[in-house]
Amino acid sequence: MAGRRAALKAVDWAAFAERVPPSQRPMFNALKTRSDALTARLAVLPEKPPTIDWAYYKANIAKAGMVDDFQKKFSALKVPEPVDTQSAKIDAQEQEAARSSAEYIQASKARIAQYEQQLQKFKNMIPFEQMTLDDLHEAFPETRLDKEKYPYWPHKPIADL
């Protein structure tokens, strides 16, 4: 019976827990409790039900043929396996997650590149002791005084002093 017993992959909960960001911890805890409950339920049930002692019943039940009838029907009975509706959805979710995480990593790398660039700028700056005012305005453009907008000293709105 293929597909009946998809082997359970061992999930390393400790490593999983490490990677969960603090904002999603409640969701992780809920998932874990659900998984544990399911494992417990599965562990309680035996894999095969106990066999019925047909000889005893054949000896003890007087009605002729009833036990044989039951036995025949019982062995002919096939219990239908439950249908798996969710695996496809999970696979779709996984694809989605792979895509969005690739995007996120891209964006993250771009951000890192930006930060690196700014860091390099800071590292390559000349020390403040050797800077002239022009050098300062070059390194930090926000310190430049706008002489067109505010032609009179102090060249910036009084509130900003």
Added chain:
Amino acid sequence: LLSSAPAALRALPPPPVAVGVLHATRQLHTTQQSLAPLPPLPEKGGEVRHGLIPEEFFQFLYPKTGVTGPYMLGTGLILYFLSKEIYVVNHETVAGACILAVIIYAVKRFGGDVAAFADKLNEEKMAKALAVKNEAMQSLQDAIEAEKKEQWRVEGRSYLFDAKRNNVAMLLETNYRERLMMVYNEVKKRLDYQVAMQNLKRQKEQEHMIDWVEKSVVQSITPQQQKESIAKCILDLKALSKGAHATV
């Protein structure tokens, strides 16, 4: 003769300058624009003697007139101005001399402290700017670290899907097993019911039979038989009582 003297003097090698070497000065941009980074501005200005006359003047005159040259020139010039009355001594002179004395005393006494104070102000400004810069660099480092950590977290998403698939598999398996158990239980219940029914019927039949036999036996006891059995019992009792009397 006079015109040849400068040429003859120029032919002599310049004497070695051993007194008072100047600090290195900034190179002037004499040629085309150079894109090399400029050397930093010097910390102190040019050396000055007596607060007025730059050291270069003394060095300039040193080869020709030695160490005392500029002083002789200065003294000579002052005496010339005084004697020829090119500079006239009047009340302003006295006033100027007093003011000069006070100024020189004040600078010599408080100059150091004022300079230190100004330097401290500048230091504070520098320190603040440096602190800002360091803080910015630190926050950038931390941001980079955080981004790297988030990337590492994202790598762990496969755990989530494994867990989900496990859950689904467990649910299916549990369901299947529950169904098997249900079938077994139902069949067993029915068989056990049959067995129990049989046993009950048997028991009831037995009890009924016993009752019926009892009843028929009791009915079949005719009055004649009853009298006979009672007489026999009395005889038996008498015999027993006799035997009992004998033993007592």
